Every structure is written in structure tokens, then in C-alpha cells.
Amino acid sequence: LPFSLSLHQAYPLATLAKKQPTVLVICGPDQNGSIGLVCARYLRMFEYEPTIYHPKRSSQSLHQDFTVQCEKMDIPFLSYLPTEVQLINDAYNLVIDAMLGPEADHGNIKEPYSGILVTLKQIKTPIVSVDVPSGWDVEEPSQDGISPDVLISLTAPKKCAMRFSGKHFLAGRFLPYDIQKKYELNLPDYPGTDCLIEL
Amino acid sequence: MDKMNHSSAEAEAETIEPLRYLSKEEAAAIETELLRDYRFGQQQLIEIWGQACATAITKAYPLATLAKKQPTVLVICGPDQNGSIGLVCARYLRMFEYEPTIYHPKRSSQSLHQDFTVQCEKMDIPFLSYLPTEVQLINDAYNLVIDAMLGPEADHGNIKEPYSGILVTLKQIKTPIVSVDVPSGWDVEEPSQDGISPDVLISLTAPKKCAMRFSGKHFLAGRFLPYDIQKKYELNLPDYPGTDCLIEL
Numbered sequence: 384l385p386f387s388l389s390l391h392q393a394y395p396l397a398t399l400a401k402k403q404p405t406v407l408v409i410c411g412p413d414q415n416g417s418i419g420l421v422c423a424r425y426l427r428m429f430e431y432e433p434t435i436y437h438p439k440r441s442s443q444s445l446h447q448d449f450t451v452q453c454e455k456m457d458i459p460f461l462s463y464l465p466t467e468v469q470l471i472n473d474a475y476n477l478v479i480d481a482m483l484g485p486e487a488d489h490g491n492i493k494e495p496y497s498g499i500l501v502t503l504k505q506i507k508t509p510i511v512s513v514d515v516p517s518g519w520d521v522e523e524p525s526q527d528g529i530s531p532d533v534l535i536s537l538t539a540p541k542k543c544a545m546r547f548s549g550k551h552f553l554a555g556r557f558l559p560y561d562i563q564k565k566y567e568l569n570l571p572d573y574p575g576t577d578c579l580i581e582l
Numbered sequence: 583m584d585k586m587n588h589s590s591a592e593a594e595a596e597t598i599e600p601l602r603y604l605s606k607e608e609a610a611a612i613e614t615e616l617l618r619d620y621r622f623g624q625q626q627l628i629e630i631w632g633q634a635c636a637t638a639i640t641k642a643y644p645l646a647t648l649a650k651k652q653p654t655v656l657v658i659c660g661p662d663q664n665g666s667i668g669l670v671c672a673r674y675l676r677m678f679e680y681e682p683t684i685y686h687p688k689r690s691s692q693s694l695h696q697d698f699t700v701q702c703e704k705m706d707i708p709f710l711s712y713l714p715t716e717v718q719l720i721n722d723a724y725n726l727v728i729d730a731m732l733g734p735e736a737d738h739g740n741i742k743e744p745y746s747g748i749l750v751t752l753k754q755i756k757t758p759i760v761s762v763d764v765p766s767g768w769d770v771e772e773p774s775q776d777g778i779s780p781d782v783l784i785s786l787t788a789p790k791k792c793a794m795r796f797s798g799k800h801f802l803a804g805r806f807l808p809y810d811i812q813k814k815y816e817l818n819l820p821d822y823p824g825t826d827c828l829i830e831l
Contacts, residue, residue: 452621452808556677557674
């Protein structure tokens with residue numbers, strides 16, 4: 384939920400350029416992908432038109448539950464991602480990168496994600512990355528990875544975000560104070576009852 | 583009082599259908615479908631509802647408007663789902679800088695319920711070991727009381743201790759009461775003759791029949807219900823503003 388709210392703040396419905404408020408959500412196989420699925424569901428509730436590309440589905444039952452929840456909201460799932468960049472530019476206002484999270488091994492990215500990342504480096508459509516830009520080293524900004532326009536860090540930002548130059552949100556306001564103190568997170572004060580804040 | 587649906591052949595402008603108020607069976611059926619067919623998890627739903635409740639409370643009683651020096655709130659949690667929602671609500675109230683205290687006399691052995699309890703304990707939310715029967719103590723200590731004892735599945739005709747005793751106390755306090763989903767002790771389908779009178783009711787997902795003649799502040803919270811279920815039960819939910827997860831009815 385906080386992730387979708389950040390999106391709504393960064394790209395309000397009314398500002399989307401295309402006739403339909405289309406959003407492409409690319410979901411990986413693990414937790415980052417599950418977050419993408421939930422995000423897509425909330426975007427649908429907020430009256431965006433998400434389409435999901437979810438090439439490799441985890442067998443984990445929780446992940447499958449999130450998939451069913453999306454299917455039951457009539458969110459279309461693509462069976463393949465066009466490699467023709469112009470097709471993506473034309474069809475979608477935004478691309479949500481929910482492929483690889485901080486636990487992924489950036490040095491060893493397998494298909495189909497390596498191929499998808501190649502495509503993403505070429506599209507003009509703005510990219511919003513969930514937690515870390517897919518393909519980036521968690522601790523180092525990437526030399527030749529994708530360049531998202533927006534990064535939504537979850538809970539606390541990762542080292543690679545220190546030199547992220549796009550719009551940066553922190554989302555997910557639930558972290559117990561004891562953990563915040565233990566790791567000296569020094570999180571900013573979220574406004575009011577908001578669950579996200581722009582950094 | 584169900585209105586007839588307009589036929590699609592009518593040429594006149596679409597009117598807004600009235601909001602549906604659910605019977606006990608319908609509320610249970612919707613929840614079963616959400617868990618079984620739509621594969622929502624119970625933990626997921628309770629978190630959504632708890633967060634929405636807390637947000638509604640901040641709208642009804644903003645921090646700055648609370649009368650006492652400290653923004654104290656008493657959250658009374660029952661043993662079942664309504665109580666779990668109360669636990670999650672307390673946690674969010676803490677994040678929103680209220681000072682919740684929980685009274686949770688009977689703890690379910692369900693591991694999910696226990697998880698929610700630990701989450702609250704780890705947020706340093708105090709748990710009372712007993713509820714004062716001295717009404718003035720409650721009036722003095724708390725700005726609000728959140729009633730998260732009994733939900734729509736409870737048997738209102740057969741309320742056991744300690745809840746029957748707590749309800750007696752609640753009928754006497756001056757502190758405003760906010761009820762989660764249904765006022766504890768009320769019949770789900772009939773407004774109560776001699777039950778508690780909450781100042782605020784936060785209906786979850788869709789209001790229940792007993793709320794039709796509720797005269798206090800009424801919120802609808804929990805914006806996640808798939809369109810197919812909304813259509814199937816003809817809920818005619820109002821449009822939530824923007825990205826809000828609650829709306830005042």
C-alpha cells in the first residue's frame with residue numbers, strides 16, 4: 384500500500400500523458416515481485432490501469448495468493464514482454480520495476496530479467512523502482528544499470544540510493560522504535576498519518 | 583429496505599444506488615469468499631482493517647483536539663478477530679503518536695492473534711492487567727475508548743464474562759467510545775435497545791444492518807474489496823476520496 388501511495392504522489396492520475404492511465408508492473412519471482420503484485424492491486428483500486436508482466440512465478444503459496452488477488456481484480460497479465468521499445472513507450476505511462484530486491488545477486492542476473500533490463504534501459508517511459516533498482520548492487524550506485532526516474536525505498540533506504548539522483552520516496556511506516564534505535568536509522572518524521580515521505 | 587436495480591435499458595442518467603447494509607450471514611459469506619476464493623490472508627485483512635480503523639480515529643479525534651494533556655487512548659480487545667483488529671489499530675495509533683493502552687483480558691491461543699500481541703508489546707504499548715470498575719478512573723485517564731471486543735460473528739444474546747462486565751462499565755463512562763465494525767453487544771441486524779452507545783462507529787468493508795439507525799459519527803473503512811464481490815453482493819460502496827482508505831458516511 385505505501386508503495387502505491389508514493390506512486391500516486393509522484394504521478395497523480397490527472398498528470399498522466401496518455402488517454403488511459405496505463406501502468407506496466409514487472410514482477411520478479413521473490414519478495415520484490417510480491418510487493419509489485421500488491422502494488423498493482425492498489426493501483427487498480429486507485430483507478431489506474433495496471434498490467435502485470437510476471438514471467439517466473441514462485442511456487443510459494445503466499446506469492447500465489449497475491450497473484451490470485453490480482454487476477455480476481457481483472458488485472459491483465461502479459462504472456463510476454465515486447466522487445467520492441469516503441470511498443471512500451473506507446474502503451475504505458477509508467478513502468479514499475481518490481482523485479483529484484485536487495486537480496487538478489489546483482490552480479491549474476493539470469494534470464495528473463497537480464498533481457499528485461501536491457502529493454503528497460505532503452506525505453507522512454509518513466510521507471511519507478513521498488514526498494515532498489517533491479518540490477519544495481521545494493522551498496523554501490525550502478526555504472527551501467529537502469530536509471531529509474533523514481534525510487535521508492537521501503538522501510539529505510541539502501542546504500543546504493545545515496546547517489547540516486549531521481550525522485551526518492553521512503554515508504555512503509557510501521558517500523559518499531561526499538562529497531563529504529565538499534566540500527567540508528569534516524570528516520571524522518573512522517574507527516575500526519577501518511578505512510579510515505581519524499582526524501 | 584432494498585431498492586430495485588435499474589434495468590440497463592433505461593435511458594435516464596444513472597442514479598446512485600443506496601449503500602447496502604449487511605446481514606450477519608452476508609458479512610460472514612463475504613469474509614469466507616475473500617479468504618477462500620480471493621486468497622486473501624487473514625493476517626493481511628486484519629492489518630488492512632486495523633490500519634484503516636486507526637486512520638479513521640485520527641480523523642474523528644485529531645491529536646490536537648484531545649482534551650487531556652497526554653493523547654491517551656484505551657483499546658479494549660476481545661479474543662477473536664475483532665480483538666486482533668484492535669491490536670493492529672493500537673499499533674498504528676502508537677505510530678501516529680497517540681498513547682494507546684491495551685486491555686486484553688482473554689488472549690486467543692491462535693498464533694496469529696499472539697503475533698499481533700507481540701507486535702504491540704514490542705512497540706512498548708502497555709497492557710493493563712485489569713480494567714478499573716471505577717468509572718471516574720477511566721474518565722480521568724483516557725480521551726477515548728476503542729471498543730474492539732465483539733465483532734459481527736459474536737453471539738449477542740450470550741455474552742460471557744469478562745465482556746458483560748466491561749459493557750456495564752462502558753455504559754457509564756463519559757469518555758467517547760469508538761466501536762470497531764459493530765458496537766459490542768449489539769445484534770448485528772438490529773440496533774440495540776440497552777447496549778452501549780458509541781459516539782463513533784467504524785464499519786469495516788461494508789456497514790452491517792444494525793448501523794442503519796446508528797446516530798453517531800459513522801465511517802466506512804477498508805478499501806480493498808474486489809469489484810466482483812462488490813457487484814455480487816450489490817454493496818454500492820461510495821467512492822473513496824483520492825487514495826483514502828476511509829470515508830465518512
